Amino acid sequence: MNIETIAKIFEINHQDAFEKEAMAVFRYQYQHNEVYKQWCNLIGTDIKNIHHSTQIPFLPISFFKTHTVTSGSFTPAIVFESSKTTGMQSSQHFVKDIAVYEQSFMKAFEMFYGNIANWCVLGLLPSYLERSNASLVYMVQKLIEQSNHAESGFYLNEFDKLYHTLQQLEAKQQPTLLIGVTFALLDFAQLYNMPLKHTTIMETGGMKGRREELTRQEVHTLLQQSFHSNNIHSEYGMTELLSQAYAKKNGQFICPTWMKVFVRKEDDPLQIQPFGKGILNIIDLANIHSCSFIATDDVGTIYEDSSFEVHGRIDNSDIRGCSLMVV
Numbered sequence: 001m002n003i004e005t006i007a008k009i010f011e012i013n014h015q016d017a018f019e020k021e022a023m024a025v026f027r028y029q030y031q032h033n034e035v036y037k038q039w040c041n042l043i044g045t046d047i048k049n050i051h052h053s054t055q056i057p058f059l060p061i062s063f064f065k066t067h068t069v070t071s072g073s074f075t076p077a078i079v080f081e082s083s084k085t086t087g088m089q090s091s092q093h094f095v096k097d098i099a100v101y102e103q104s105f106m107k108a109f110e111m112f113y114g115n116i117a118n119w120c121v122l123g124l125l126p127s128y129l130e131r132s133n134a135s136l137v138y139m140v141q142k143l144i145e146q147s148n149h150a151e152s153g154f155y156l157n158e159f160d161k162l163y164h165t166l167q168q169l170e171a172k173q174q175p176t177l178l179i180g181v182t183f184a185l186l187d188f189a190q191l192y193n194m195p196l197k198h199t200t201i202m203e204t205g206g207m208k209g210r211r212e213e214l215t216r217q218e219v220h221t222l223l224q225q226s227f228h229s230n231n232i233h234s235e236y237g238m239t240e241l242l243s244q245a246y247a248k249k250n251g252q253f254i255c256p257t258w259m260k261v262f263v264r265k266e267d268d269p270l271q272i273q274p275f276g277k278g279i280l281n282i283i284d285l286a287n288i289h290s291c292s293f294i295a296t297d298d299v300g301t302i303y304e305d306s307s308f309e310v311h312g313r314i315d316n317s318d319i320r321g322c323s324l325m326v327v
Contacts, residue, residue: 005021005024005288006100006288008021009021009025009258009285009286009288010103010104010107010258010286012257012258012285013257018053018257018258018260018285019052019053021258021285022053022056022260022283022285022292023050023051023052023053023056025285025288025292026050026056026292026293028071028288029071029291029292029293030047032071032072033069033070033071033072033290033291035059035063035067035068035069035070035291036059036069036071036291036293039057039059039060039063040057043057043270045057053260053283054262054272054274055272056283056293057270057293058264058272058281058282058293058294058295059291059293059294059295060295061091061238061240061294061295061296061297062297063291064082064091064092064093064239064240065089065090065091065092066089068092068094069093069094069290069291070094070096070289070290071288071289071290071291072096072289074094074096074289076094076095076096077095077096077097077098078095078098078133078138079092079093079094079095079133080092080093080095080133080134080135080138080239081093081131081133081134081239082238082239082240083127083128083131083134091239091240092239093135093239093240093242093290094289094290095242095289095290096289097289100242100286100288100289101135101138101139101242101286102142103286104242104243104256104258104286105139105142105143105242105243105244106142106146107256108243108244108246108256109143111256111257112246112248112254112256113177113200113246116143116146116147117146117147117148118175119143119147119149119175119176119177120147120149120151120152120169120174120175120176120177121140121143121144121147121149121152121176121177121179122151122152122153122154122155122162122165122166122176122177122178122179123137123140123141123144123153123154123155123179123180124154124155124162124178124179124180124181124184124185124188125137125140125154125179125180125181125184125204126155126156126157126181126184127181127183127184127206128181128206129154129156134239135237135239135242136204136237139237139244140154140179141154143177143179149174151165151168151169151174157184159187159188159191159192162188163188163191163192163194166178166194166196166199167194169198169199170194170195170196170197170198170199173197173198174198175198175199175200176198176199176200177199177200177202178196178199178200178201178202179202179204179235180201180202180203180204181203181204181205181206182203182204182205182206182219183206185201185203185219185223186219186222186223189222189223189226189227190226192226193226193227194226194227194228195227195228195229196227196228196229196231197229199227199229199231200231200233201223201227201229201231201232201233202232202233202234202235202246203216203219203220203223203232203233203234203235204234204235204237205234205235205236216234216251216309216310217251220232220234220251233246233247233248234246234247234251234253235247236253236310238296240287240290240294241259241282241284241286241287241294242284242286242287243255243256243258243259243284243285243286243287244256245259245261245308251309252303252307252308252309253307253308253309253310254306254307255306258284258285258286259282259283259284259285259286260282260283260306261280261281261282261283261300261302261306261308262274262280262281262282262283262302263275263276263277263278263279263280263281263300263301263302264278264279264280264281264295265278265279266278266279266314269295273302274302274306275302275303275304275306276301276302277299277300277301277302278299278300279295279296279297279298279299279300279314280296280298280299280300280302280308280310281293281294281295281296282294282296297313297314298310298311298312298313298314299311299312299313299314
């Protein structure tokens, strides 16, 4: 897949363009991704009759735990790895060209939040910072660097330092992004009650056994109460993807133009719907060198405007760091 084709992916601006590129990526990956090709053949896919993105087969996300999912043979520039608990197998995403990931998250951030140079970025990601190959840490590190703000940086468990930094930024009316793993944001909110008028709080999920599991709405309510702010956002991403969706309000995520979410039925996983409630399937065209068509284990609802909510995970799937439970 050449540079020109990859560039076209990030220039998608309407549905017809998405369909054209999705079909091109599907044909490429069927030919060059042995794991994906074997899966398509195993489920009896008639390749000649695939004419639309809703007909494209989706690879179960668990294959990233058990197989090397790559399109073509290459030495990866980096291998992103998911978090795991004792006895669990982590997912591995072999990334051929890290520039594709950087282009994906930087362009998506600008689509949703404008020029990164206008922001101060504070990362509260203690559990992720303890790992050297977390894709979320890589993304936030680059956002911190590109913000070029003196106060931008990571915070491990330095809540007092974070509190004083936020006070100073608020006094300057500096637009600030506080992006954090859910349990750490809740821990911070429990210790400090402060109004944040110029700070966007973005939770990335991640209770990971550190706290009682809460729904996303319960998490947002607690954060709103502690920080006297309705400016609570969410990020949806995972190790197996190279793109993120963002929720600015009501916990409803919106994808960048090269990413699309569908639902499948639990009792008929090959039945794909553009909206409704079910298990989420994701097309991420930035995954050009691995697999762009992934059947996740996340349960959600997709609305007719293509926004979506994530409710939790299907039964019997591994509990992952990014999960929020459903009650």
